[in-house]
Amino acid sequence: MYGDVANKLVLEAKRTDQLANGSATLQLPMFQDEMVRVILKEVSQLQRNAEYLKMQEDGGKLSKCQYFVTMLCMERNKRCLLAYQKTRSEILDAIAWENNGLDTMDLLSNKGQDSGNLSPYEQEYLREYSQLISDLTAGELMDIDLAGSLTPPSDVFIDVRVLKDAGEIQTEYGVFNLIKDSQFFVRQADVERLIQQGYLQKL
Amino acid sequence: MALPRNLQDTFSLQEVQFLVENEPIKIMPRITTKPIRRKAASTPSAVSSVRWKLITTDDHNVNNMVAMSSTEVSLWLALLLKQQGKCSIVAPAWLTIKQLDSFLEFELQNASRFANLPWNWLIIAHLLFQKAADDFRDPVHILRAKIQDLREARLGKIAKGLQHLNESHLQLDNLSLSEINEMRPFAVGVMDKLRDIHAAAADREQYDNDI
Numbered sequence: 001m002y003g004d005v006a007n008k009l010v011l012e013a014k015r016t017d018q019l020a021n022g023s024a025t026l027q028l029p030m031f032q033d034e035m036v037r038v039i040l041k042e043v044s045q046l047q048r049n050a051e052y053l054k055m056q057e058d059g060g061k062l063s064k065c066q067y068f069v070t071m072l073c074m075e076r077n078k079r080c081l082l083a084y085q086k087t088r089s090e091i092l093d094a095i096a097w098e099n100n101g102l103d104t105m106d107l108l109s110n111k112g113q114d115s116g117n118l119s120p121y122e123q124e125y126l127r128e129y130s131q132l133i134s135d136l137t138a139g140e141l142m143d144i145d146l147a148g149s150l151t152p153p154s155d156v157f158i159d160v161r162v163l164k165d166a167g168e169i170q171t172e173y174g175v176f177n178l179i180k181d182s183q184f185f186v187r188q189a190d191v192e193r194l195i196q197q198g199y200l201q202k203l
Numbered sequence: 204m205a206l207p208r209n210l211q212d213t214f215s216l217q218e219v220q221f222l223v224e225n226e227p228i229k230i231m232p233r234i235t236t237k238p239i240r241r242k243a244a245s246t247p248s249a250v251s252s253v254r255w256k257l258i259t260t261d262d263h264n265v266n267n268m269v270a271m272s273s274t275e276v277s278l279w280l281a282l283l284l285k286q287q288g289k290c291s292i293v294a295p296a297w298l299t300i301k302q303l304d305s306f307l308e309f310e311l312q313n314a315s316r317f318a319n320l321p322w323n324w325l326i327i328a329h330l331l332f333q334k335a336a337d338d339f340r341d342p343v344h345i346l347r348a349k350i351q352d353l354r355e356a357r358l359g360k361i362a363k364g365l366q367h368l369n370e371s372h373l374q375l376d377n378l379s380l381s382e383i384n385e386m387r388p389f390a391v392g393v394m395d396k397l398r399d400i401h402a403a404a405a406d407r408e409q410y411d412n413d414i
Contacts, residue, residue, distance in 0.1 A: 021208055094207065150206070150207070150210060151215070151217050152217050152218055152220070152221035154217065154220070154221075156283070
C-alpha cells in the first residue's frame, strides 16, 4: 500500500536518533538512498494519478474522494521524508557544533570517514552550516568561545594525562610537548580543546 | 543543535553547582588584603600605597580582608582560597548537628511537608564536606550521616508526592534546587501528557456541545 516504504523510513529515522543520542560520540548511519528514491517514485506516481483524476473532472463524488485520498497519501509520504531528513540534519548540526567550532577549522575534511554516509546534499548542508557557525563565532561575539565546552568551569588548574602522541602542539597560550603517558598540571582553559579532541584525559 | 539534548530541558548537576557557587558565604581569611595605612615615618610615598588589588566584578570585600576577621565572599572564591590555604570557611548555621537534628525531626513528624532547609543545602553540604572538611566544629562523619538521613527522608516524600501529579499544578514548598532538578524531566513530562489529554477531552466536549 502507499506509505509502507515511508513507514520503514521513519523506523530508520528512529534508529538513527537512538544511535546518535545513545552513544557518546555522534555518528550517522548511511543515508537510505534506495528507500528515498522508492518513496519519491511513489509520490510521482500519485501525482500522475491526481492529474489524471483532475483531467476527468466529471465532478462526481467518487472522483473527488479518490482525489482526496491521493492527496492524503502524498501528504503522508512528505511528512515521513521530512521527519527523516530533519532527524539527520539535527545530528549534523550537533556534529558541526561539536567539532567544527574547534580551533582547527579544517576538521571537516578530517572527518572524511563520515562523509561517505552523507548524501551529497547533506554534505553541502554540513559545509554551509559550519560556515554559518564560524561566521557567528567570528562576528561580534568573538570573545566568547561559543563552540566550547558547556560544562561550567570548576577548577582553574587541572591534571591532564596525554593519551596519544601528538608531538609538539601549539596552543594559543604556549607550546606543549605531548609525549604519550606524560602528565601535566595546566590551566584548564588552555587544554580544553585538546581534551575535546581526545589527546588529553582529564584527571 | 547547539545545545545537546541532555541539557535542553533541565540543568546538569554541574550547572546547579555553578549556580550555587554564586552564593555568599562567611570565611575567616588568613591573609590581609586591606591596604595598610602605615604611619608615614620614613617616606611619604609608602603611605597607603596599594601594592596589588584583586579585580572582580562584585566583591568589594575581597580587597578589604583582614586576617582572622570574618568577611563574606562568594562561595567559588571561598573554595578557591581554601584550596590554597588562604582562608577557612565558616560553616553555615544550619550545617550543625543540632540544627540538622531538628530538621530531621521535622521531616519525620510531618509526612506531607518538607523542612525549611536552604534551597541549596545538598550542594553546599557536598562542596563543604569535600573541600573544607577540616573547618567544621562538629565531626564531619556525623554531619554526613545526618545529611544522608535528611536526603533519604525527603526522597521518600518526593516519591510519595509523585502520585499526586495532575494536569494543573504541583506545590513543592522548601524543595531544594537539586531535588527539583532531578525530578524535573519526569514530572514535567508526565504533567504535559496529562494536560494534553485533559485539553483534548475538553475540546471534544465543547465540540459535542456545539453540535
